[in-house]
Amino acid sequence: MRTPPAAALTALALLAAACGGTGTEGGGGPAGGGTFTYALPADPGVLDPATGVLSVTITTLSLAYDTLTRVTADGKIVPSLAERWTVEPDKVTFTLRKGATCSDGAPVIPSDVAAGVNHIADPATKSPVYGVLVPAGMKAEADDAAGTVTLSMPEPFSFILESTRLIYVVCGKGVEDRSLLARATSGSGPYRLTEAVPGDHYTFKVRREYAWGPPGSTVKDVPETVVLKVVPNEQTAANLLISGAVNGAVLYGPDRARLEATPGIGKKTVSEANGQFFYHQGDDRPTHDPAVRKALTQAVNLKELAGIASGGTGKPPTGLVLDPRPCQGDTVTGHVPAHVPAAAAAALDAAGWRAGPDGVRVKDGRRLTLRYLYGTTRGAGVQAAAEYLATAWRAAGAEVKLNGVIDTKLSESLNATQDWDVVWLPIGVPLPSQLVGFLSGPSAPKGANFAHVANDRYDELVAAATLKPAAEGCAQWLEAESALFENADLVPVTETTVLQASKGATYEQVAGLFSPTSIRLGG
Numbered sequence: 001m002r003t004p005p006a007a008a009l010t011a012l013a014l015l016a017a018a019c020g021g022t023g024t025e026g027g028g029g030p031a032g033g034g035t036f037t038y039a040l041p042a043d044p045g046v047l048d049p050a051t052g053v054l055s056v057t058i059t060t061l062s063l064a065y066d067t068l069t070r071v072t073a074d075g076k077i078v079p080s081l082a083e084r085w086t087v088e089p090d091k092v093t094f095t096l097r098k099g100a101t102c103s104d105g106a107p108v109i110p111s112d113v114a115a116g117v118n119h120i121a122d123p124a125t126k127s128p129v130y131g132v133l134v135p136a137g138m139k140a141e142a143d144d145a146a147g148t149v150t151l152s153m154p155e156p157f158s159f160i161l162e163s164t165r166l167i168y169v170v171c172g173k174g175v176e177d178r179s180l181l182a183r184a185t186s187g188s189g190p191y192r193l194t195e196a197v198p199g200d201h202y203t204f205k206v207r208r209e210y211a212w213g214p215p216g217s218t219v220k221d222v223p224e225t226v227v228l229k230v231v232p233n234e235q236t237a238a239n240l241l242i243s244g245a246v247n248g249a250v251l252y253g254p255d256r257a258r259l260e261a262t263p264g265i266g267k268k269t270v271s272e273a274n275g276q277f278f279y280h281q282g283d284d285r286p287t288h289d290p291a292v293r294k295a296l297t298q299a300v301n302l303k304e305l306a307g308i309a310s311g312g313t314g315k316p317p318t319g320l321v322l323d324p325r326p327c328q329g330d331t332v333t334g335h336v337p338a339h340v341p342a343a344a345a346a347a348l349d350a351a352g353w354r355a356g357p358d359g360v361r362v363k364d365g366r367r368l369t370l371r372y373l374y375g376t377t378r379g380a381g382v383q384a385a386a387e388y389l390a391t392a393w394r395a396a397g398a399e400v401k402l403n404g405v406i407d408t409k410l411s412e413s414l415n416a417t418q419d420w421d422v423v424w425l426p427i428g429v430p431l432p433s434q435l436v437g438f439l440s441g442p443s444a445p446k447g448a449n450f451a452h453v454a455n456d457r458y459d460e461l462v463a464a465a466t467l468k469p470a471a472e473g474c475a476q477w478l479e480a481e482s483a484l485f486e487n488a489d490l491v492p493v494t495e496t497t498v499l500q501a502s503k504g505a506t507y508e509q510v511a512g513l514f515s516p517t518s519i520r521l522g523g
Contacts, residue, residue: 075324102172
């Protein structure tokens with residue numbers, strides 16, 4: 001299976017989607033008209049679904065595009081643009097709903113679906129969502145006369161049906177001219193983009209003719225207009241919400257406490273992604289040795305680190321995949337090396353790293369130096385976590401150099417220069433298969449395996465699980481995650497939560513995607 005492009009990794013990590021949850025009721029307002037305004041934490045960039053890997057982009061596109069299937073908050077796959085399907089181990093055939101139209105009035109046909117999938121899979125496209133949102137190796141074939149489209153894989157694939165809930169269907173003029181999609185939409189969803197002002201706002205108008213969504217969905221009472229306002233400063237977003245200038249926002253940092261204490265604000269705490277760090281396992285790195293990785297992990301009180309990194313708002317991590325997970329279970333507890341500083345010191349001694357004159361451990365004339373990389377856009381908690389880790393590892397005899405960088409530099413360091421030894425990197429994906437390219441296979445810069453992970457047990461379990469239907473392979477998918485933690489390939493620290501807040505409106509998001517027909521003004 002071809003691994004996803006390395007560029008996709010950082011995109012997923014920078015803005016992991018707030019998953020699940022329902023905006024609760026706030027103030028009043030009219031139903032079936034008016035404007036719903038939502039604060040985006042960053043500009044979504046180019047709006048072509050073939051390039052949309054940032055969660056802020058995926059959230060934006062969810063207003064205007066349908067997917068073949070949808071997932072409910074409890075993880076159930078339900079019809080959307082497809083009304084039914086038949087699943088085989090290596091393929092799934094969908095029958096599309098009749099009467100669906102694109103925002104430009106063109107009928108939605110199976111060839112539209114096939115063209116979009118094959119465009120992303122085409123190597124010339126260099127799509128960052130290939131191998132992540134569209135499984136590597138997937139091909140599509142349409143039968144317009146029969147109203148069906150078949151998505152196939154070269155061999156059995158666990159999540160061939162589940163993957164389709166993340167593939168946006170481009171239709172109409174956008175199929176023939178993808179350049180139209182940079183600042184516009186060409187989809188069959190409940191809303192269409194009417195104005196795009198990068199860095200400021202994106203305005204959508206409802207399509208009252210929309211009648212082909214998931215069961216029970218209707219645009220009868222949804223707002224006439226949805227405005228996504230770009231508000232990078234979280235304090236500003238909180239102020240706008242309190243004043244009623246915006247109806248919805250997601251808060252990560254200290255301002256969430258202020259909102260939680262404010263009357264009239266709808267509030268729901270939802271999981272976002274794991275706070276976690278990876279060890280670089282390149283041949284020339286001290287953390288190539290699993291004994292060193294385990295010792296460094298034992299030197300850290302992960303419970304204290306979790307509280308610092310999350311500002312006290314996190315939860316104990318139980319896995320690598322976002323809810324609603326297809327495979328339920330705790331892969332973390334009992335599988336991460338426990339905090340035992342004395343054992344860490346003994347293990348480093350046994351591995352040949354002995355304290356030098358200045359206290360820094362040395363082996364074969366080489367100092368135990370760790371370059372710790374983290375993104376500066378993740379807030380004060382991640383900065384404080386870096387300093388806490390540096391203190392713990394210095395106490396164990398390591399020389400630690402902290403390197404906080406902006407997102408573009410983080411991408412360059414991970415995918416090109418590789419100038420790091422440990423990196424704090426949250427990755428949010430809803431399927432375990434979407435992690436495989438990051439945790440195995442070709443290493444960066446040739447592949448997406450940025451940490452040079454080489455875990456034979458993980459590879460064996462994934463290879464076996466991939467060939468089974470999703471539910472039948474779950475035990476092996478879960479065991480594969482645990483194998484990563486036991487080997488200290490990466491260390492899950494906290495399940496990060498965010499506050500999904502609303503005022504004067506209600507709305508639902510699942511895995512970062514709007515359920516557009518759930519949006520209501522008033523309460």
